[in-house]
Amino acid sequence: MHGNGETSGELPTAQLVAVADRNAGNGTRHTVKIRDVRKAFGSFQVLDGLTFDFADDAITTILGPSGTGKSVLLKHVVGLLEPDAGQVMVFDQDIWSASERERQELRKSFGVLFQDGALFGSMNIYDNVAFPLRKHTRKPESEIREIVMGRLEEVGLLAAAKKAPGEVSGGMKKRAGFARALVMNPKVVLFDEPDSGLDPVRTSLLNDLILKVHKEHGGTYVLVTHDIQTARKVSDYIGVLWKGKLVHYGPAKEALDSPKPFVRQFLSGNSVGPLGMD
Incomplete structure (x- = not known):
C-alpha cells in the first residue's frame, strides 16, 4: 500500500473491510470472501494483498490488463492454487485450513467455464x-x-x-x-474470460445467456475479463485489478463513473494515463 491508497489508486484494506461490513449490514450475503491474499511466482508478485467479498446472487466482474492476476485469483477461489498468505473463505470456511477431502467437497459447489470451454x-x-x-x-x-x-x-x-x-x-x-x-x-460459477476468441456478436449472445441463466437460477457469478462491453452488460459489481492490487471494487455504476485515473483510463480505453505498454 502507498499511504492512503490514493497515490497508486488502490483501495485501502480498511476501506474494503468497511465496504464488506456495510454490505453485511444491508443483508448482502457472501459465500466467497478473500482476505489479504498474496501470491508470487518466483520474484514476480502476482497478487499483492487482495481483500474483498463476492456478493451472493449477483454477477461480479473482475477487470484488469493482461497478466495482472485475474485468472490466478480464480484459481485461488476454486482451491487450485494455495495463497502464500491470506485466506480464501468459502461458506465461512478457510479452504486451505480444510482437509483435502473437505476441499474436494467444497469444489463440488463450484462450476467453472474455462477460456476455451x-x-x-x-x-x-x-x-x-x-x-x-x-x-x-x-x-x-x-x-x-x-x-x-x-x-x-x-x-x-x-x-x-x-x-x-x-x-x-x-x-x-x-x-x-x-x-x-x-x-x-453450483452455488458459485466462475468464468475465466468467457468472451476470449469470440467475435462481438457471439460475445453479446453469450452475455445474454449468462444474464438469462443467472436470472432464472441465481448464484454467485464471478466473471474475469478484459472486455469492457462485457463488463458493462452483465455486471452487478465490478472489481479492477492492477499490478496484483485491487484498485476499485463496488457496484458497476461506481466503476463506470470512477474518477480514479487508472480505472477511468482502463474502462475508456484511453491511451493517455497511468497504464502504458510495460
Whole structure:
C-alpha cells in the first residue's frame, strides 16, 4: 500500500473491510470472501494483498490488463492454487485450513467455464456435460440424461448433443462449457474470460445467456475479463485489478463513473494515463 491508497489508486484494506461490513449490514450475503491474499511466482508478485467479498446472487466482474492476476485469483477461489498468505473463505470456511477431502467437497459447489470451454476432445457434447454427474454422483443414467438434456436445451445445444467438440464452433464450445459448469447446480460459477476468441456478436449472445441463466437460477457469478462491453452488460459489481492490487471494487455504476485515473483510463480505453505498454 502507498499511504492512503490514493497515490497508486488502490483501495485501502480498511476501506474494503468497511465496504464488506456495510454490505453485511444491508443483508448482502457472501459465500466467497478473500482476505489479504498474496501470491508470487518466483520474484514476480502476482497478487499483492487482495481483500474483498463476492456478493451472493449477483454477477461480479473482475477487470484488469493482461497478466495482472485475474485468472490466478480464480484459481485461488476454486482451491487450485494455495495463497502464500491470506485466506480464501468459502461458506465461512478457510479452504486451505480444510482437509483435502473437505476441499474436494467444497469444489463440488463450484462450476467453472474455462477460456476455451476445456471440453474433452474424445467425448461428444452430451458426454462432456454429463461428465461431472457421472464422476461425482451416483445418479442413474436416466436422471443424468434428464439433467443434461435440460442444460443443453437451456444453452441452445440440443441439436449438437452428439457432435464432437471439433465439429462445433467456438461459441458452441463456450455454451457447452457453460452447460457443464451448471450441471451440478453450483452455488458459485466462475468464468475465466468467457468472451476470449469470440467475435462481438457471439460475445453479446453469450452475455445474454449468462444474464438469462443467472436470472432464472441465481448464484454467485464471478466473471474475469478484459472486455469492457462485457463488463458493462452483465455486471452487478465490478472489481479492477492492477499490478496484483485491487484498485476499485463496488457496484458497476461506481466503476463506470470512477474518477480514479487508472480505472477511468482502463474502462475508456484511453491511451493517455497511468497504464502504458510495460
